[in-house]
Amino acid sequence: MLTYAEAVDQLYSLGLELAPTAPRRKFELDHMRLLAASLGDPQSTYPSILIAGTNGKGSTAATLSSILAATGARTALYTSPHLYHVNERIQVNGTPIPDADFARLYTRVAEAAKDLVADQKLPHLPSFFEVLTAIAFTFFAEQKVDIAVLEVGLGGRLDATNIVDPLISVLTDIALDHQDYLGDTITLITREKAGILRPHGTLVTLPQHPEANQAIGEAAAGLDLHAINAADYIPTPEAIHHEKASATPLPRNHYTVAFNGLPLVVDSPLPGQHQQRNIALALAVVNTLAISNKFSYKIEIPLIEAGIRNTHWPGRLEFIPPNLLLDVAHNPAGAWTLRAAITRLPDDQPRTLIFSCLRDKDLDEMTRILFPLFDKTSGDPARAHDHIVLAPIPNNPRAAAVEDLLAAAHRLDIPAHAAPHLEAALAQARAITPEGGIILATGSVYLVGELRHLAVMA
Structure with a gap:
């Protein structure tokens, strides 16, 4: 088996999809499905929340996963990119995948991919992100997680994470970015990101740019899905607690919102008014899970408050x-x-x-x-x-x-x-x-x- 250092080196040798020297490969979800199938379809062994958007999806995912972990659910989190170590992208209850497990699972995924290419079932080896996503899915299955919170890497429709059947699809704020890959208008970009929606599924989002709103509505129109507006969890000016002193130059987001008719105190370490939208999305997802209670998560207001308070998402103000x-x-x-x-x-x-x-x-x-x-x-x-x-x-x-x-x-x-x-x-x-x-x-x-x-x- 490869060492951790060898596994990371081999992973990076696959080439980052967005690097200028990377071939403009046409991505096919069928390729990712074949790879996952060769590993036993690990992504089908737990429910998933899939989050796409231009900005805020990582903060939303981190807040949501922290809340779910606080309720007692064994919670997986998959995000990208990482700040320093690639292991940061794959976490269970806030703990990154250990080096030994990363090396072991990289070896397994790489060998499965080579066999698929040798058998002419795949035209080429999977990309960096496809391999990393396969590692994450497999690790989460091994860890017997109760739920996975998955951040889309790029776009949505053709992203490797989109082979899951999401329990809930979340769309964060959408703006212009990666136009070379997703389209040069907000409408085109939104259509790509709305590719994570499913027939008869559940969508959580917020009102945003008019072009994005229209494109989301058009994408949802034929799917007979349940759309949830998270705006009820955005605080009013009167609900915000104004601290006079803070250990940081910017105040924490500290305010009260109604959660199923009861007061819920948000006290987030993630500063910036924009985080109020990301927190609202996370709360709307949690409330949707509470209402359905399909998986018997222990969703109680003190636990939700603790999860928000203990969110760890470095590098964001x-x-x-x-x-x-x-x-x-x-x-x-x-x-x-x-x-x-x-x-x-x-x-x-x-x-x-x-x-x-x-x-x-x-x-x-x-x-x-x-x-x-x-x-x-x-x-x-x-x-x-x-x-x-x-x-x-x-x-x-x-x-x-x-x-x-x-x-x-x-x-x-x-x-x-x-x-x-x-x-x-x-x-x-x-x-x-x-x-x-x-x-x-x-x-x-x-x-x-x-x-x-x-x-x-x-």
Whole structure:
């Protein structure tokens, strides 16, 4: 059997689907079904919640899985991408898959895939994400989980996770992203994501962009499904508890909503008003499970409250003392969400931005959204001590070059520094940020993962 390091190396050798050098393969769910069948169809041994969307699906999945685990259900969580270790994507009750199990199951999946290719049942070896999804499904079956919360990787209709028969399908906020793969309009992207819906199934979502609303409605119209609007779990302004002090620069989401006619106190460690939508989706799913009670989950308000309170989803407006704020905003919609959160910071607090992104993202749009908030030449005295530090993302073929990042800043006539690597970027940011200031790092999940590792290990 392969060692863990050998398994990870072989997995990455399959090539990341979105890498510029990756072949533009036409994905077929039948290929993933064949692979799963060769492993005994592990995904059919437990009920699943399938979550698709552009932004917020990971936070929704993390919150939901934490609630379900708090109710006593043995809960699987599958997410992507990871911040630092690939094991983070595959969890049971908050614990990532052990290295030994990862290596063992990778070996099993890889051998099954090779046999399928040798028997000419598959035209080629499965992709990175297909193999990882097969590992996750198999591990969850071995662990005899009660329920799995699955985050779609890309799109929905052709995503490897979409071979499950979801108990509930969830659509989070949809915006433009991955246009090369999903389509160049919100309507086309929504149609791809709505591919996780099932005839006579259950959909949980929220009102959002008009084009997305219309496309979801059209997709659902012929399926005779039960559609649930999670808007009832969005707090009113009067329901929000305004804390005067916080251990982080941004307040926790702390408010009260009605859950089956009873008060439920939300106290989430995930800050930002946008998280209220993700929490609402999770609560709507939990309430749907409570009403059906098909699997006898112990869904009680104190347990739900504990699950929300103990949600762990790092890199999402995460504060690492003394002054580092991390957020994985990786597309224009995420940048706008982050911009709204930044407005909650003290206006007179000096800010340093560490930024990088992948070159298949809309660099100009993201910089137009974020860079003006850190422009020391704007004439605003509150911004006089602000800085922008740009750095490459290491070991990532999709990373934007520092020269391209600098060019984007120059097009806006906003000054920016360039660092040769992330260690230097963090050191430079710490050196130039005045006492009492804050360093905000964003632009890519991979940037945040690397910086988080550097900061935590320091």
